Amino acid sequence: MTMNTGKRKGEVLNLKRENVDTKNGFILLDKTKNGERREAPINPTLAATLGTIIRRLDVPYVFYNPLTGKPYDNVKKSFDAAVRRASLVGFDQVGRGGFEPPTN
Secondary structure (H helix, E strand, O other): OHHHHOOOHHHHHOOEHHHEEOOOOEEEEOOOOOOOOEEEEOOHHHHHHHHHOOOOOOOOEOOEOOOOOOEOOOOHHHHHHHHHHOOOOOOEEOOOOOEEOOOO
16 A cells, blocks of 8 residues: 555554545545645555454454454565565565665
8 A cells, every 4th residue: 555655654554534535536645744634546456455354343443453443563574475475586675665675
């Protein structure tokens, strides 16, 4: 999602369903790092991804731990596992969803 919106990891992990407007095709962020309200368009790839996420009525977050109902606070282990499963070489997670080769 960070690659499709340019949003920071923390903005994505704390995203609430009420801030996702699939009808009009944008995501609204009220709490940003610099305190400004921002919008991001939802492209077709992101719309398809959002359509596959199971929604729990008792959980306001888009991305959440199904055991606790709370938003994830770290996705590094999952990201690293996905990179290994995809047999990608030289990829490391960085800020706004971009990738850069590891420094070691």
